[in-house]
Amino acid sequence: MPRVSQDQLDARRHEILTAARGCFARFGYEGATVRRLEEATGMSRGAIFHHFRDKESLFLAVAEDDAATMVETVARNGLVQVMRDLLGRAGNSDGDTAGWLGTQLEVSHRLRTDPAFAKRWAERSAAIADATRERLQRQRDAGVLRQDVPVEVLTQFLELAYDGLVLHLATGRPPGDLARVLDLVEDAVRRH
Numbered sequence: 001m002p003r004v005s006q007d008q009l010d011a012r013r014h015e016i017l018t019a020a021r022g023c024f025a026r027f028g029y030e031g032a033t034v035r036r037l038e039e040a041t042g043m044s045r046g047a048i049f050h051h052f053r054d055k056e057s058l059f060l061a062v063a064e065d066d067a068a069t070m071v072e073t074v075a076r077n078g079l080v081q082v083m084r085d086l087l088g089r090a091g092n093s094d095g096d097t098a099g100w101l102g103t104q105l106e107v108s109h110r111l112r113t114d115p116a117f118a119k120r121w122a123e124r125s126a127a128i129a130d131a132t133r134e135r136l137q138r139q140r141d142a143g144v145l146r147q148d149v150p151v152e153v154l155t156q157f158l159e160l161a162y163d164g165l166v167l168h169l170a171t172g173r174p175p176g177d178l179a180r181v182l183d184l185v186e187d188a189v190r191r192h
Contacts, residue, residue, distance in 0.1 A: 015041065019040040020032070034048075034055065060121075066100055079158045084179070101166060133155050145190065146189060147191065157185075165178065
């Protein structure tokens with residue numbers, strides 16, 4: 001039997017995550033049956049669950065993958081950049097943005113309805129908030145950020161703006177002139 005390299009395993013895992021993201025976005029967690037996941041990935045349940053213990057682990061891996069990408073962007077360029085990236089991808093027809101948005105909404109739903117999931121998700125959510133606070137503190141230390149509002153309040157303001165953007169796009173409303181709205185959000189936290 002030929003050995004499969006770690007790169008091949010990683011590529012297969014990535015393929016599964018990408019296809020599962022779209023399936024969860026389209027059908028929700030409950031509607032993304034194993035049969036639908038097989039169809040979306042083009043793989044058997046054995047192949048899928050070789051990489052992930054069960055459907056919940058697969059969903060959590062999709063959400064964690066999205067959260068890790070978000071933490072990286074926040075640490076490097078801030079939460080407003082995450083919003084700009086999301087807005088920039090909103091017009092794409094590749095399904096990636098829809099999948100990402102759908103995953104965000106499904107995470108929100110499961111946080112309200114599944115205490116075990118909420119407990120598992122808490123540290124991922126905290127990592128995004130921590131990265132935002134650290135970035136804002138670095139900006140404040142550099143003299144770029146306004147001084148009259150506590151960093152914690154600015155963090156909450158940006159999180160609310162992000163949540164609003166996700167909801168706006170996820171409900172299918174057109175992006176319109178949201179780039180200018182993001183300019184306003186960014187300007188609101190800057191030092192003048």
